[in-house]
Every structure is written in structure tokens, then in C-alpha cells.
Amino acid sequence: MLQTSEPSTLRNTLLITAFDVQKLFFQRRGVIAISCFSLVWLFLLIYPIHGAVELLNNPNFKDFIIGFAQMSQTEKLLNWQVPELTVYWVIALYLYPMFSIIITADQFASDKQRGTLRFLLLRSNRDSLFFGRFLAQMLIQTILIALSLLATIFLACYRDIDLLLPSLSSSGFIVIALIINLLPYTALMSLLSLHANSARQATLYAVLFWMLTSLGLAILNYFFPVTEFLQFIKPGVQLSDMLNTQGAGVLTYSMLPIIQAVAFLALGRVYMQRSAL
Structure with missing residues (x-):
């Protein structure tokens, strides 16, 4: 029995993952979501990224930033070979977690409210549905990250074609780091979406989680400084440290989000x- 049930669970998980990813490209709601995402990143490419690149190419601006901030906080960030990727890294590092909370909030809430979740469970076990939905959301976010990064590389190569190889060599580490950072956010929304009755409610739960966790840990740390390590409960606590990294260094802080996601x-x-779904 074990030999037949395990492959069936894995197969059902992959089928659910594939089905949810297909909905992104073949259903109206998914097409609208991709269009909105594309417009947001088009705006970011045209204005913040393109405009900031001109400043980063100015030696006087670099000297000003280094003098204004601590050298250890800016040295690696300002020495990226492709300025477009420098700005992309800063924006994506903080923007994608917010995107993740919004786009992964409806993993189970709507199906539970409509009663279709029970219908799905008649044809699949709970593990397959839970992990299949989670994998689908991670794959969708990987696609979105890849598309935005390709657009940034195109912008860099349009300015200087010699930046193609440096862009490609750096982009692999960026994609991996961003995906790993999104693991705990997506996993948390999987949990909250099971409890919520709508995507909006799941998003509200996420906001409350960060507010209450931040406030509670701040008070606890004030009275008991030895509990400072509990800050690692919050997803994204490592983002500020990751900012001043480049190349393989962006993967230095990958263990924490993986542990949080698990x-x-x-x-x-x-x-x-x-739960009674």
C-alpha cells in the first residue's frame, strides 16, 4: 500500500501545481494579474531604475553616498558591475515580499467559502492540495521574478551590450535569493489562507501578524534583552543585511528564510x- 500511495500523493501534488500555474496564463483573472504586474514593473523600469542608473554612473554621486553613509553599508552595493541590477536588487528585495502577501493570499480562502475545497479533497488528499498550492504559488512568483529580471537585463543591454554577460552571471544569484526570501511569506499565507474566509481577510491577518509580532517582540526585547534572537521569527528580518551583498554573497542569508518556511x-x-474544511 505504501508503494502505491506515495507516488499517487506526489503525482496529485504535481497535477495541482500544474493546474494552478495554468490558470495564471489561460484564465481572465490570471491574465489581468500578469498585466497589472507588467505595468508596475514597466513604470519601475522607466522611472526609478533608469533614472537611478544615471546617478550611479556619476562618480561624484557615488562619493557623496559613501561619505553620507558608512562605507561598509554601501561599498558592495555601489560596486555592482551592472547599475540596473543594483537598483533592481534594492527594489525587488523589499517590493516582492509585499507582492507575495497580496498574490498568495487566496490559496484556499475562496475555495473554502464557495465549498469547492471539499470537492477538491474528494479527489485528492490534503497533503497534495496543501503542498501543491504552495508549489504553484512559488512557481508563479518565480516566473514573475524571471520576467522582471529579463526586462531589467534588456534595459541594461540597450544602454551597453557589453553588460550582457555580467548581467547573466549576476541574475542567477538574484533569482535564487529572491525566491528563497519569498518562501516564508508564501508559506505563512498558506497557513493564514486556510483560516481566512477571503483573500482580503488573509491579507489583513498577515498585516496583523507583522504588527503584533513586531510590537510584542520590541516590548519583550526591551525588558528582556536576552530574547533578541526571537526577532528571527519574523520573515524578512534579514533583508537589510542582504542589501549590501552581491554575486554569491546574496545567498549568505538563505538559511533563515528556509527554516521559517519549513x-x-x-x-x-x-x-x-x-481542521474541518
Whole structure:
């Protein structure tokens, strides 16, 4: 029985993942979401990224930034070979987590409210549905990251074709780092979406989670400084440290988000198995 059930679980998980990804490209709602995402990044490419590149290419501006901030905080960031990727890295590092909370908020909430979640569970087990939806959201976000990064590389090559190889060599590390950073956000939304009755409610739960966690940990750390390590409960606590990295260095802080994602997924799985859906 074990030999037949395990492959079936894996197969169902992959089928659910593939189905959810297909919805992004073949259903009206998914096409609208991609269009909105594309317009946002088109605006970012034309204005913040393109405009900031001109400043980064100015030696006087670099000297000003280095003198204004601590050298250790800006040295690696300002020495990226492709300025477009420098600005992309800064924007994407903080913007994609917010995108992730919004676009992954409806993993289960709408299906639960409409009653279709029970219909799906009649044809698949709970593990397949839970992890299939999570993998689908991660794959969708990977596609979006790749598209935005390709557009940034195109912008850099349009300015200087010699930047193609440096762009490609740096972009691989950027994609991996951004995907790893989004793991805990997506896993947390998997958990919250199971409890919420709508995507909006799941998003509200996420905001409350960050507000209450930040406030509670700040108060706890004030009275008991030894509890400072509990800050690592919050997803994204490592983002400010990752800012001044480049190349393979962007993967230095990858272990924390992976651990956070595993913890949230474990909680989500327990909730999925024990709740009356």
C-alpha cells in the first residue's frame, strides 16, 4: 500500500501545481494579474531604475553616498558591475515580499467559502492540495521574478551590450535569493489562507501578524534583552543585511528564510489535517 500511495500523493501534488500555474496564463483573472504586474514593473523600469542608473554612473554621486553613509553599508552595493541590477536588487528585495502577501493570499480562502475545497479533497488528499498550492504559488512568483529580471537585463543591454554577460552571471544569484526570501511569506499565507474566509481577510491577518509580532517582540526585547534572537521569527528580518551583498554573497542569508518556511509549512499542514474544511 505504501508503494502505491506515495507516488499517487506526489503525482496529485504535481497535477495541482500544474493546474494552478495554468490558470495564471489561460484564465481572465490570471491574465489581468500578469498585466497589472507588467505595468508596475514597466513604470519601475522607466522611472526609478533608469533614472537611478544615471546617478550611479556619476562618480561624484557615488562619493557623496559613501561619505553620507558608512562605507561598509554601501561599498558592495555601489560596486555592482551592472547599475540596473543594483537598483533592481534594492527594489525587488523589499517590493516582492509585499507582492507575495497580496498574490498568495487566496490559496484556499475562496475555495473554502464557495465549498469547492471539499470537492477538491474528494479527489485528492490534503497533503497534495496543501503542498501543491504552495508549489504553484512559488512557481508563479518565480516566473514573475524571471520576467522582471529579463526586462531589467534588456534595459541594461540597450544602454551597453557589453553588460550582457555580467548581467547573466549576476541574475542567477538574484533569482535564487529572491525566491528563497519569498518562501516564508508564501508559506505563512498558506497557513493564514486556510483560516481566512477571503483573500482580503488573509491579507489583513498577515498585516496583523507583522504588527503584533513586531510590537510584542520590541516590548519583550526591551525588558528582556536576552530574547533578541526571537526577532528571527519574523520573515524578512534579514533583508537589510542582504542589501549590501552581491554575486554569491546574496545567498549568505538563505538559511533563515528556509527554516521559517519549513516551520510555517509544518503549522499549515497540521492545520490542514485537523481542521474541518
